[in-house]
Amino acid sequence: MFKLVKASVPALVVAALCACGGSSSQTGTTSTSTLHGTLAVDPPFRIASVNAATFGAQLGATASGAQLLELAGAPACGVDFYYITFWTIGGAGETTKSSGALMVPTGAAPACSGPRPIVEYAHATNPNKALNIADITDTSNTEGALIAAMFAAQGYIVVAPNYAGYDISTLGYHPFLNAVQQSGEMMDILAAARTALPNTLASATSDNGQLFITGYSEGGHVAMATLRAMQAAKMKVTAAAPMSGPYALEALGDIIFFGGVNLGSTEFSPLLANSYQHAYANIDSTTVPFFSSTYPNVETLLPSDTPIDTIFEEGLLPETALFDMTTPVVAGSAELTALLGVPPTPALPASQQTPIFDLGFGNPYLINNDARVAYAEDALADPDGAVPTPALGVPRAAVEPTFGLRRDFWLNDLRTAWAPESPTLLCGGIDDPTVYFQYNTEVMAAYWSSLPAGLVTVLDINATPSGAFAELQGAFQASEAALLAYYQTAAGGGLSPTAAEEAVIENYHVDVAPFCTAAARAFFSQF
Amino acid sequence: MKITKLGALQIITLLSAAGFSTAFADEPPNDVRLGLYSVFYHTSADDITGPYVPAGVNLKAENLETLYVGIVHHFPDNFALELALGYPPLAKIKGSGPATVGSVPYDGQVISGARWISPTLFLEYNFLPVTAPLRPFLGAGVNYTIFYDRNPTAAGNAASGGPTRISLTASVGPAVTGGLTYRISDRWALHASYSWAQVKTRFTGDTDGFERTSHISFAPQALVISGGFSF
Numbered sequence: 001m002f003k004l005v006k007a008s009v010p011a012l013v014v015a016a017l018c019a020c021g022g023s024s025s026q027t028g029t030t031s032t033s034t035l036h037g038t039l040a041v042d043p044p045f046r047i048a049s050v051n052a053a054t055f056g057a058q059l060g061a062t063a064s065g066a067q068l069l070e071l072a073g074a075p076a077c078g079v080d081f082y083y084i085t086f087w088t089i090g091g092a093g094e095t096t097k098s099s100g101a102l103m104v105p106t107g108a109a110p111a112c113s114g115p116r117p118i119v120e121y122a123h124a125t126n127p128n129k130a131l132n133i134a135d136i137t138d139t140s141n142t143e144g145a146l147i148a149a150m151f152a153a154q155g156y157i158v159v160a161p162n163y164a165g166y167d168i169s170t171l172g173y174h175p176f177l178n179a180v181q182q183s184g185e186m187m188d189i190l191a192a193a194r195t196a197l198p199n200t201l202a203s204a205t206s207d208n209g210q211l212f213i214t215g216y217s218e219g220g221h222v223a224m225a226t227l228r229a230m231q232a233a234k235m236k237v238t239a240a241a242p243m244s245g246p247y248a249l250e251a252l253g254d255i256i257f258f259g260g261v262n263l264g265s266t267e268f269s270p271l272l273a274n275s276y277q278h279a280y281a282n283i284d285s286t287t288v289p290f291f292s293s294t295y296p297n298v299e300t301l302l303p304s305d306t307p308i309d310t311i312f313e314e315g316l317l318p319e320t321a322l323f324d325m326t327t328p329v330v331a332g333s334a335e336l337t338a339l340l341g342v343p344p345t346p347a348l349p350a351s352q353q354t355p356i357f358d359l360g361f362g363n364p365y366l367i368n369n370d371a372r373v374a375y376a377e378d379a380l381a382d383p384d385g386a387v388p389t390p391a392l393g394v395p396r397a398a399v400e401p402t403f404g405l406r407r408d409f410w411l412n413d414l415r416t417a418w419a420p421e422s423p424t425l426l427c428g429g430i431d432d433p434t435v436y437f438q439y440n441t442e443v444m445a446a447y448w449s450s451l452p453a454g455l456v457t458v459l460d461i462n463a464t465p466s467g468a469f470a471e472l473q474g475a476f477q478a479s480e481a482a483l484l485a486y487y488q489t490a491a492g493g494g495l496s497p498t499a500a501e502e503a504v505i506e507n508y509h510v511d512v513a514p515f516c517t518a519a520a521r522a523f524f525s526q527f
Numbered sequence: 528m529k530i531t532k533l534g535a536l537q538i539i540t541l542l543s544a545a546g547f548s549t550a551f552a553d554e555p556p557n558d559v560r561l562g563l564y565s566v567f568y569h570t571s572a573d574d575i576t577g578p579y580v581p582a583g584v585n586l587k588a589e590n591l592e593t594l595y596v597g598i599v600h601h602f603p604d605n606f607a608l609e610l611a612l613g614y615p616p617l618a619k620i621k622g623s624g625p626a627t628v629g630s631v632p633y634d635g636q637v638i639s640g641a642r643w644i645s646p647t648l649f650l651e652y653n654f655l656p657v658t659a660p661l662r663p664f665l666g667a668g669v670n671y672t673i674f675y676d677r678n679p680t681a682a683g684n685a686a687s688g689g690p691t692r693i694s695l696t697a698s699v700g701p702a703v704t705g706g707l708t709y710r711i712s713d714r715w716a717l718h719a720s721y722s723w724a725q726v727k728t729r730f731t732g733d734t735d736g737f738e739r740t741s742h743i744s745f746a747p748q749a750l751v752i753s754g755g756f757s758f
Contacts, residue, residue: 027691027733027734027735027736028689028735041735044689045688045737047579048688049629049630050629050630054627078630083735137579137581201684201689
């Protein structure tokens with residue numbers, strides 16, 4: 001007994017000394033390297049882990065989730081949602097840290113573990129700076145839920161950046177529609193995710209080498225730019241499916257400045273100006289003031305921690321009025337005056353003629369008429385190959401434009417003497433009032449019209465159902481018809497048929513997303 | 528932490544010094560006791576808060592037994608000073624609350640182990656004369672608890688979302704005790720006591736920079752059965 005006591009007391013003292021040293025378990029290792037593509041913390045943090053049954057039950061608990069389940073199918077796999085941080089490069093070449101999601105399928109089924117394909121997804125424009133697409137516990141993260149249900153729960157490993165400028169990013173701006181930066185960030189998060197994958201809690205799931213690239217709206221542009229960048233880097237891409245993206249950015253910009261104002265343009269404009277000012281320093285330097293003095297500091301407004309509705313309510317940004325309702329008259333240029341004063345040709349979707357498009361003009365307005373005229377003068381002198389008059393091959397302008405914003409559109413337009421080498425699906429909807437199908441998807445299809453058949457597939461989700469995607473086309477159109485009918489019921493607001501049509505069109509761009517995403521999955525499943 | 532170490536050493540030194548300077552003829556002034564420490568936790572804790580923690584996630588501690596070591600110095604007649612120590616036990620912290628977090632099992636899972644050093648200094652009053660074979664006693668004092676070897680289990684890391692660094696702040700709180708001494712001979716005795724201490728700590732789990740916290744009150748009650756040698 002005494003021996004025990006003698007042994008124990010020193011042991012206690014030793015233990016006390018150890019306690020003073022503070023031994024403890026360790027958390028993830030923080031990388032000392034800031035080289036782009038480096039995983040910042042390894043292993044990554046798992047936000048949530050749900051099995052297939054739980055995920056299905058959680059989705060099914062809401063009306064929108066139930067609709068998503070109907071489209072995506074019941075989850076076959078559980079999903080682990082990891083939050084990854086990684087180093088990348090900003091729009092002006094800054095070394096910066098960014099974040100995103102790594103969604104890993106789990107479960108005993110063969111399709112849920114072992115070697116699995118990767119889907120890399122680029123999200124749509126989001127005004128919420130706090131966006132974290134990995135946070136499946138956030139009920140406002142509908143895009144995260146969409147890709148989890150559509151891809152991860154069906155056995156795909158999903159990698160998706162939040163983008164620099166969002167979440168933990170301290171960059172101070174978002175490199176919006178900056179093709180080089182955003183494609184670089186996609187490649188960086190992919191490298192980081194591949195580093196992280198073997199060290200996750202779901203390490204039974206691994207990369208099988210197949211890589212699919214997709215994204216919606218802004219993310220459609222990012223996805224296509226990423227395909228281009230990966231091809232240039234000799235990386236193997238199995239297939240790609242950019243969706244509803246502003247690929248032919250110069251053509252889209254021209255049609256907007258000529259008067260075809262798209263829905264959401266007042267939200268996109270500050271993001272564009274801030275992004276391009278940082279990358280090219282040619283927005284503020286122009287002698288023509290770009291933004292109306294009614295909206296000071298608008299350039300740095302988005303993304304924001306303040307809800308976009310509050311920003312509109314507080315008058316910090318006009319909700320729809322991009323341009324002055326008084327059409328500018330350009331002295332000495334009847335052609336330009338006419339171009340700015342008539343609806344653009346070829347005509348935008350029939351729905352463009354509805355009153356909601358008139359909302360693009362008003363007073364107060366966001367962009368000064370002088371800037372609009374200067375842009376249009378540049379466009380007239382150095383025309384885009386698709387707007388206003390389609391030229392053979394619909395190329396972007398032959399010469400680098402001189403007006404700042406138009407030059408930036410030209411630089412980030414994806415008609416740059418390249419073509420997909422992997423099977424590519426371009427999905428969208430013909431009536432899209434936000435990212436015009438005719439001036440983006442159809443322009444790219446025309447630009448690549450000489451490619452071998454089958455390499456690029458165009459899918460208009462609104463077209464008469466036919467072919468491999470007929471079921472999805474039919475489902476989308478039935479869904480839109482149901483919405484139109486719903487808005488005319490008492491529960492839907494009792495709108496008139498015209499108002500109901502406007503309500504449907506207002507949501508059209510968002511409504512297309514799940515159907516095109518389902519088409520992308522069906523497309524990828526062939527490989 | 529340095530203060531802690533010095534404090535413990537100082538107490539031992541003071542006890543030793545007191546023992547050698549206040550010896551009296553009819554009772555050896557010092558005891559060393561060795562026995563079994565059965566600790567019963569009555570844990571209460573705030574729900575854990577922090578990023579990505581669902582409502583109702585809580586903690587509790589599992590009861591344990593360990594080696595008891597006591598050093599006692601008797602003052603003339605009825606008062607004594609006891610330093611109660613235990614061999615640092617491995618306490619198991621269990622999840623309490625929802626059956627699963629997401630789909631990860633939680634309730635009842637051992638999510639972390641932690642060792643602690645928990646010396647308690649009691650001032651005790653012994654009833655009846657020194658010569659009585661059976662002497663009840665009551666005491667009150669102060670407990671100091673520090674935690675180390677705080678290691679989450681695989682289940683804990685799974686629930687937390689990855690490898691987690693756990694910290695538990697040191698605690699200082701009141702303690703009370705009551706018991707009986709049965710004197711076998713001049714040198715040997717048996718002791719039984721039941722004690723309560725207030726042990727409160729702030730729990731912080733850090734997983735890749737995401738911190739989750741809770742305030743935990745362990746409120747341990749301890750049954751001690753020991754044998755003592757007087758010198």
